[in-house]
Amino acid sequence: MGSVVVEVKVRGVSREAVLRALVDTGFYGDLITASRAIEGLGIELRHERLRRLPDGRLVKVRFGGGEIEVMGLVVYGDVEVWDDLKLPEGIDALLGVTALERLGLRINPRTGELEKTELYLL
DSSP: OOOOEEEEEEEOSSOEEEEEEEEOTTOOSSEEEOHHHHTTSOOOOOEEEEEEOTTSOEEEEEEEEEEEEETTEEEEEEEEEOTTOOOOTTOOEEEOHHHHHHHTEEEETTTTEEEEOOOOOO
């Protein structure tokens, strides 16, 4: 299975942006991008958290809340910003597993695409 890339709409209080996001099942978070990708959306980056990189380094990222829409499904989640984030050409963000779970989406390993799953009320 190769990389899964999806179109993500990110909404703040002012407007929305459409980003190309790489689905990262190793990222335990909602969405991370560079500040230029969400500039002017009206997402207040009022909070900070530490993220550990695969090489063991800790980095500080800022984050705020915004709407994240994928495949017509919407969740309110953390939009994290780290300007030193290195992404492949043509990719604007990483979409993490917590957003996927709350949206009710998963990667189908046979097709390499996102698909809707049932959400259970327990």
